[in-house]
Amino acid sequence: MDKIVRINMGAAGGPKVETTPVGAYAGLGGRALTSAVVSKEVPPLCHALGEDNKLVISPGLLSGSAASMSGRLSVGCKSPLTGGIKEANAGGQPSQMLARLGYAAIILEGKPKDDTLYKIVVNAKGVTIKPDNSLKKIGNYDTVEKIKKEFGDKVSVISIGQAGEMKLAAASIACTDMEMRPTRHAGRGGVGAVMGSKGVKAIVIDDSGCKMRAPKDAEAFKDAMKRWADGLKKHPVTGQGLPAFGTNVLTNVVNEAGGYPTKNFMWGKFDNCTKISGETQAAMENARGGEGSATHGCHTGCIIRCSGTYYDKDGHYLTKQPEYETVWAHGGNCGIDDLDVIAQLDRLDDDFGLDTIEMGATIGVA
Ligand code: SF4
Structure with a gap:
C-alpha cells in the first residue's frame, strides 16, 4: 500500500486522476489515514457538500495480507450531518482488494461541473473513470447487478443508492460482501452524501492478477x-x-x-x-x-x-x-x-x- 490515487471531480475538461506515492501518510491506514487526510487537507469551515471537502477511502493497515479480520475499510470526510471530522467503516471485500492493488487510499476531491454520474474502475492496470448515467437513481442492489453483468462476479463494489445521490444526511456507502451483495455499509455521518456530491455512483475494484501482501518476516x-x-x-x-x-x-x-x-x-x-x-x-x-x-x-x-x-x-x-x-x-x-x-x-x-x-x-x- 504505497500509493494514493486522487481524483479531482471538478477538473477542467472532466475528472482527472493522479496517482502519487503515499508520502507523508506512510505508515497509516484505515481510520488513522482517513482522519489524518481530512484533518490536514479539508478546511474546517468548508461546506460538507462543496468542492473543498474530500472523501477519503482507505483499507486497514493489514488489509490484503493473510492476517485474520484485516478487511475493514475506512471512509472519512467532513460530515454533512455533524459538521465534524467523520469516520465510518465497513466490512466486505473492497478493503482486501484495494490493499492488494497497492492503494493506501482513494481520495475524491473537487465538485463536478454538472450532474453527470461517474463510475470508477480500479484494477491492476490503474484507475479509470467513466460517465455512466444508466446508474442514476437506482438502488445499491440494481447497481451491483449492472456492474456484475459488465465486470463479472469476482470484483467488489463500493456504491451509493438514491439517498447518496440526493445528498441526504443519513446516506451511507455500501460495500459488497463475499456473495457480491451490497450489505456492508459505512453508515454514520452522511458519508454517502459526500460521495454523491462528488458525482460518483460506484467504485469497481478488480484485484485479479494481484497477490496477497507478503510480510517482511x-x-x-x-x-x-x-x-x-x-x-x-x-x-x-x-x-x-x-x-x-x-x-x-x-x-x-x-x-x-x-x-x-x-x-x-x-x-x-x-x-x-x-x-x-x-x-x-x-x-x-x-x-x-x-x-x-x-x-x-x-x-x-x-x-x-x-x-x-x-x-x-x-x-x-x-x-x-x-x-x-x-x-x-x-x-x-x-x-x-x-x-x-x-x-x-x-x-x-x-x-x-x-x-x-x-x-x-x-x-x-x-
Ligand atoms: S462477519 Fe464481517 S463484521 Fe462480522 S466479524 Fe466478520 S468481518 Fe467483522
Whole structure:
C-alpha cells in the first residue's frame, strides 16, 4: 500500500486522476489515514457538500495480507450531518482488494461541473473513470447487478443508492460482501452524501492478477497470526457469542441492564425483547436454512463470522442478518417486535443507501 490515487471531480475538461506515492501518510491506514487526510487537507469551515471537502477511502493497515479480520475499510470526510471530522467503516471485500492493488487510499476531491454520474474502475492496470448515467437513481442492489453483468462476479463494489445521490444526511456507502451483495455499509455521518456530491455512483475494484501482501518476516508474521486467531477462537464473545448469534447477541444483555433503546429512547426495557433477540433470530434463521444462515463471514479472512443471511418465510434471500444496532433502531426504538419487518426495513435501507441507526431513530421520533 504505497500509493494514493486522487481524483479531482471538478477538473477542467472532466475528472482527472493522479496517482502519487503515499508520502507523508506512510505508515497509516484505515481510520488513522482517513482522519489524518481530512484533518490536514479539508478546511474546517468548508461546506460538507462543496468542492473543498474530500472523501477519503482507505483499507486497514493489514488489509490484503493473510492476517485474520484485516478487511475493514475506512471512509472519512467532513460530515454533512455533524459538521465534524467523520469516520465510518465497513466490512466486505473492497478493503482486501484495494490493499492488494497497492492503494493506501482513494481520495475524491473537487465538485463536478454538472450532474453527470461517474463510475470508477480500479484494477491492476490503474484507475479509470467513466460517465455512466444508466446508474442514476437506482438502488445499491440494481447497481451491483449492472456492474456484475459488465465486470463479472469476482470484483467488489463500493456504491451509493438514491439517498447518496440526493445528498441526504443519513446516506451511507455500501460495500459488497463475499456473495457480491451490497450489505456492508459505512453508515454514520452522511458519508454517502459526500460521495454523491462528488458525482460518483460506484467504485469497481478488480484485484485479479494481484497477490496477497507478503510480510517482511514470514515466520514472525505466521506466529503472531496464529496467536491472534487462537485468542479470537478461545474468547467467549468472538469464539462463541458472535458466531452463533451475531451482534444482536447484545439485545438481551442490554435489555437486562435496562439500557435498551425503547420507543424513541423513552424507556430502557422493551417488553417483547425476546421476540427480536439474537437468540431468537439465530434459531429462526437456522430453522429456515439456506447458505450462510445464522453464521457467515462478510469478507475473506474473517474467522469470527458474526454476520448471517436472512431469508424470508418462503426461503428467498432478503438481506444480511440485521445487526444489533438495526434491530434496536427499527425494532425496540420503534415498538416493532417482528424480525421479518425489521429485516425488510434493513433491506430497504441497504438498497436506498441509508444508515439504519439514523432511520430507526428518525422513525422513532415520528
Ligand atoms: S462477519 Fe462480522 S466479524 Fe466478520 S468481518 Fe464481517 S463484521 Fe467483522
